[in-house]
Amino acid sequence: MTEVLPADGVFGLSWLLVAVPAISAVVLLVGGRRTDRWGHLLGTAAPAFAFVLGVVLFVALLGRGEQERRVGQQLWTWFEVGGLRADFGLLLDPLSALFVLLITGVGSLIHVYSIGYMAHDARRRRFFGYLNLFIAAMLMLVLADNYLALFLGWEGVGLASYLLIGFWQHKNSAAVAAKKAFVVNRVGDMGMVLAIMLMFATFGSVTFEGVAAGIEDASGATQTALGLLLLLGACGKSAQVPLQSWLLDAMEGPTPVSALIHAATMVTAGVYLVVRSGFVYETTEVASTAVVLVGLVTLVVGAIIGCAKDDIKKVLAGSTMSQIGYMMLAAGLGPAGYAFAIFHLITHGFFKANLFLGAGSVMHSMHDDVDMRVYGGLSRLMPVTFVTFAMGYLAIIGFPGFAGFWSKDKVIEAAFADNIWIGIATILAAGVTAFYMTRLMLMTFLGDKRWKSDVHPHESPATMTIPLVVLAVASVLGGVLILGGWIGHFLEPSVGPEEHHDLPIPVLALTAIVTLTVAVGVFIAWRTYGTKEVPVTAPRGSVLTRAARADLYGDALNEAVLMRPGQWTTRWLVWFDNRGLDGGVNGLAALIGGTSGQVRRAQTGYVRSYALAMLGGALLVVVSLLAVTLA
């Protein structure tokens, strides 16, 4: 990693990236109904401004020499007590600059889309306030120069995600899903908090620079613990096994939210964290292997779930898990995979946002019905949505030339070079991806119409279709980032030089195998869903299908392992608290009350009984005196 230079010139404006969306969010949320009329315009202008500023900063970064592409800006000291110090410091380097462009670029498009999508919602202004809050927090996350400020953004996006999943608060399912997302993420947060505390205890610093400088000399146990704890945090945010269960439920939120937060940006924060913490994982074989395994398991699990769902958004959510699994796997491979992880993250940001917004466009015209079994034949009625969705589809399955082709291929190559079995698993999952996405295409846009007569599908307004077109173009052309190995080279100041790997077979042969597998997946889907009528009620399905419909029993497992025992424990504790502790106290009070009632009877008022008591007392004193003297 190269040295961090102080922010001068245009870089002095970096703080505005976070501040402008944050101020806009405050205006929209505190301003109340007065801002209803123009709230969505301000809400869209804020990320658009951040995007323009992001482009300016990006160009300025490109204009500098490679050794000068890490720029830091210190805002203020958060707290400083007895050697524990945390700053609000920003770090603009190639890695964060790419994220800034992705977040503000895709973010701005989704804001534009939301103007149309939320047009009939009375609380649209509030929606934009929450979206702006998300943008500000996400930019804080990627621009922070230390783990604690990163954690502020990390929790901020979690809060925004909570608010937006539960945006339709009258729906109980949405409220439950929002709560679940936050609580499951809290498990990951515990890992993050412990990791940050461990950094303080070990290095006396939580800046990326400080930890990177000290990690080599730390004990092996510390290195492994740090890696695993950070991975736990990453699993929560990025919906990786074993903390994956919240993402499918999170689809309760409005579709632009699913596109922005639960596909393109927030859920990739875990990958960002692992890549940013590469210096930790490079010192610990155990933790980096764990990252690879988590990625591998999730990419398979997500793909299987995606195959069985009839809810269009849940198919895409399963797919998101799976694609992030690819990124995670690449990030776990170390310097050989960082650039490809980020490359796939960016192209995925394009095509998955495209797909989600397309799905939203479909839902918009289908009375918010998400069941693909009652879609069908929409391609003629919604041509723009269909064509742009098709671009995203070709990109995600890895059709040659499209963005996903380049980025997924690179990840598979890196996996193959690392371990042949992991490589084979990634190739098979690519085939499964092709299957479920083709299934989705066929069930939604092609075949016969299966919707009811009171539904009148129609193309969406321009505010929704223009973002779709832009994202479709990006889904087609996103691969240019890899031309001449640009992205790997560009990221070098942040993640170190790319490691070149040796493949056991020629690259072209591998590409051919992958493409062939994808073709097989497409063919199977076409045979199953393209040539036969799609039943409106889902067939019973095989054991695997039923398991996949139940999210591979992730919730059942959580319930059996965590929730049930937790409930029993709390019930027992409450019982003990009421009966044992409080009962004991009340019992003591009753005992004292009862005893004093008994003792009161001794107060008879008769002199003779008092005299008897005095005699007894005096005797007792004499006897004890004698006993003490004689003993």
Place this chain on the structure above:
Amino acid sequence: MFLTIVVLLPVLVAVVLLASPRLPGPVASWAWVGASAVDLTLIAWMWWRFDAGPAIDFDVKIRWIPTVDASYHVGVDGLSLPLLAMTGVLFLACAIWSLREQDRPRTYAALFLFLQTACLGTFAALDLILFFVFFDLTIVGMYFVIAGWGHGNARRSALKFFLYTFVGSLALLVGFIALFLGGERRTFDMVALAADPPLADSPLAGGLTLLAIGIGLAVKTPLFPFHTWLPDAHTDAPAAGSAILAGVLLKLGTYGFVRIAMPILPQAWQQWAMVIVIVGVISVVWGALVALAQTDVKRMIAYTSVNHMGYVLLGLGAAGLVADADGQARTVATVGALFQMVSHGLLTGALFLLTGVLWSRGRSYAFADWGGLARPAPVFAACLGVAAFGSLGLPGLSAFVAEFQIFTGALQGAPIATIVAVSGILVTAGLFLLALQRLLTGELQTPSALTAEPMRDMNGRELISVVPLLAMSLLLGLAPRWLLDVLEPAAVAVVELVSR
């Protein structure tokens, strides 16, 4: 004398209020607001003048009972100033909250002003007997608030509160007398005792004294297993009473640990530090889990106080683990614990006032009676949301800064206990979000008492009393330095005293 004016001003106004029976209720309520506002201004001025450092400022010492060397000795340092300020803020918030009190407003105002003097006096006292007197007066004041203006089973809860905390304070008195008898120089003066710790050469006597003082303070704090008076007292207290009880009175317990137990019994504190840490961690986990299962929002918040005070004890206990942690870590833990006291006062005070909104609208705290309030009462929902997220430790609000420092400081000396305590952040997140879900989302539901009229959102009076508390929590969460700069020198001094 300035500090004495700050302490006594409220009770003087209270006397005037009691002495003028013809005074109309609203005038009395406004007099309360005025007195609290003036008092807070004076405290703010003290803060302005305060020279951050370990030294005691504004101190006054007047002989009181010379035979036992007890005196009227008050003063301000980095430990007490933030708590004095928080007391002033919370009492002003409660005064504004109670502007529309219909039930005997004059007496109510006088009682709270009396309580304010008792609380300020406890924080300012530098003499054990003076501390004890003020400490017990708070119990008396709170008893009348609950018994006279509470609801439900108010008399029973008030009596339970009184007896439980009063018995606790007797243990405290026994401990104080032991300190008096154990010292070289027979005195009740805290500064003198801290300078020359009593019972230094007798671990058994020191331990027993710490046990007596510890039990007395643990009842007040409250810590497991002495916490069961708390939910009853809170549930039946009026909103302003609950806010003061949780926000200020609980701090008297934790403040006693930092002010008395740690500096005056350093050896015993070191020796029993691990036990204190464990009691803290049990309170953290116990409070959180039991809160999770409550069906009544006010009881739930009451139990979260047990959880939050457990963090304070974890930090203070960790400060005594001299052999296992360096001075810096112990300072961080102590600062975190002190910060948590202020933060908890603001956030839990706000939460209890917000439950008052529910009571005033529907006479119920039961989760089962409420639902979907976000739609008719968005401002209430927003305030409750901010307070809940603050309380569950979202970065950007004050509790995170406090808890993070406590954990970081305690990790070195007590790693396993700290990891167990960190799990508390998971359970508190669960319970607060569950509460938000039950109260705010889903179908609109209000208690049957209310169905005739629509749910009203918060009014201006309620907002003016709650929003500043939340705003201060936000300020402390993002830029906590102005408080840390005051706390740190005092914490360093305490840590040095403990490590003797």
